Amino acid sequence: MRAASERARRWVGLAALALLSCDRHVEPTEVLPPLQAPSVDAAAGAWRMFVLDAPDQVAVAAPAAATSDAFRAEVAAVKAAQAAMTDAQRANVAHWSGGGVLRWNQVMRELVARYNLPPVPRPDGSYPVPDAENPFADPQFPFANPPYAARAYAYVSVAQYEALKAAWHWKFRYGRPSPAKVDAGVTTLVPPGDLPAYPSEDAVLAGVTAEVLKLLFPGSVEEITRHAATQREAALLSGRATASDVTAGLALGRSVAALVIARARADGMGTAGGTPALWQGMASAAVARGEVAWVSQESPARPPMLPNFGNTRAWTFTAAELAATSPGPPPSTSSERMREDLAEVKRVAAHLTREQQAIAMKWNDGAGTYTPPGHWNDIAAEHVRDARLSEVRAARVFALLNMAMHDAAVGCWSVKFQYYNPRPSQLDPTIKTMIGLPNFPAYPSGHSTFSAAAAAVLGHFFPASATELAAMADEAGISRLYGAIHYRSDVEGGKLHGRRIGDHVVTLARADGGG
């Protein structure tokens, strides 16, 4: 008996040890080392603009000279603030030192994941539409689905890029050094670098990003404003900006945001939801062509996701140019190719390996997540971090990536609703899915389109990873076949379409002055 309880005790001890030996805490966010870019990219003020006409379109008044009493007083104020810094403020400085573009990209991915939930049906089986004027209602606004998210990532990234190029223009025009450069008594809490401080790039980012995000996620204004305030505070406490650097940066950022928001208000998103007449017409047209038309397999049947998003304004194409990138029609629903495709979906689903299941899960990026464009922002963030890009160059990567994915979304949605093709589980109800079934037509695969476009753009910026990125895009595409929600022809069509759009954006990138 004694031996038994001894044995029991030893066994319990072993079990407890096995558990305690592993760390049960999970770090929620990427740890970003302090950004120390090898190049300040002094010429960025002359890089191609997308929304602004010129880098000096928003005027920034000349600052007080670095030798002036006013400036000395500001530097003294920085020193005083540093002397009274709390631990929380110090942690905040460390947080933002990883790079404002990267940190805001994280915030944006979080907002998308928070708002990527479809409306709940009413008791009568109809679905309410999220209302931007009433974001806290049920349903909350927005429903940050993939097209909404692609557009949101693009607007924020483009606005940041435009604002930073303008900031770089004024920085090198005025050349006023940071407080840490002029006064050895200022503690440098972030790598000092040689970037002129006026206007503050941190304040520019805080101003421009907060304004655009507030438009896109009006239910999270308080949180967005808080992030912006902590970034401005970090600029000052880190020793790289004075109060006038911050004030000028904030004003510049907000002014650029106003120009970008004017574009957003007129880009056609307001009518992307379409009308019942619109999507019934699409279904009738498919039937008239002799095809099986897509139907919602949700219960109660849900209106298709943003059927008119394909008419939203693209960033790098005219409507006609974008239409020319189309991969063409899917195989007819009555064709031999479609029968083979459908049989393949069924066969793959029936013999799904754990590895294939993991691939389907990895790229699922469905409701409640940061969406496929968010996944590619996540991937881009790792490359941007490792490459130690200056803020303006980091913004360039995200802007071109997200313009490409927005245009991929517009192009893909246009083709999807042109052909209105059914999902595998509609043609064969015995097919069950490994992931949530998207509520819109199948052809071509959105994941494949987004991913091929993203891999092309990122492969251009990070050529050493181009092969790996292309393989990831292929995996993202085929994951939809593993999940049993797409045919191989959807995946191939999407890849072709995404590649064309991505290559077009790469052509722009080669000629935009950014190298």
Add this chain to the structure above:
Amino acid sequence: MPQRPTARPRPVRRALLLLAFLAPPAAAQGVGDGVLLPARTLAAAVEYDLERWDEYWEGTLLRRNENIGTLTTRRARLWTGYGLTDRVTLVASLPYVRTDASDGVLRGMSGFQDLNVAVKLRVLQAGLGGRATLRGLVVAGAGAPTTDYTPDFLPMSIGLGSRTAQARGTLRVEGRNGWFADGSAGHTWRSTVHLDRPAYYTDGQLVLSDEVAMPDVFDYVVSAGWRGRGLAVPVSLVGQRTLGGGDIRRQDMPFVSNRMDFTRVAARVAYALPVFSALSVSGGAARTVAGRNVGRATTLTGGVAYARRF
């Protein structure tokens, strides 16, 4: 004062012990009661659960979902107990689980789930005025998945994928006339789990990791019943409170680290075959009466058990 250990079990008494063992409170897997096997007695059982729900708590909101309809979980569980001594019993269980949704397009899953083992150690035994016996147990348990199933497809996933360690205390009173009552409470520590994806959103936060921190779990079991004449009939109240974790958001899928709470009532009957008392059959039912981020489930259970002394 501890009483002299009970007399060597006669066949009928052994059958009754087995019955008590075979009729554990729902989902407690033989660790939430104060029953011990006699020394060198091996018990083995096969149980089958049929669990169904067509309503679930999305956070605290009870709702239906026409894209799931009725969710059915079938479990075939093999479990075994061994009386190392009269004071120490080892138990182990392993279920095979299969899930199916009646509506919608989501695919059901199946596979062997988690192996759970526990050691039940008697630390107290005292007579209560000659009419009843009080027994106190401490229990230590551990569990781990036996297969590489994904916990990231709830409610279709067959389990949560976490390794666990459990500590609990149990008190049992047995009356001479066959009445008994158990009270047991446990704390379970859970390891992180890994998903197949690089990020997830839960509890108001985007987490840029494939690893999920799992909150600890507190649970309790209170049961009472009667046994005699080849029958054992316990009724139980079972509760689980997850000590942290987020709610399912409106119209979102459940997530592995959600705050999964429930209160369940259960009843069970076990019967020792008159001709071959080492073999017994049992049946039971349970109903979830309150919950959070779980289904409002009804469970039917049947089982066959066999025991012999070596």
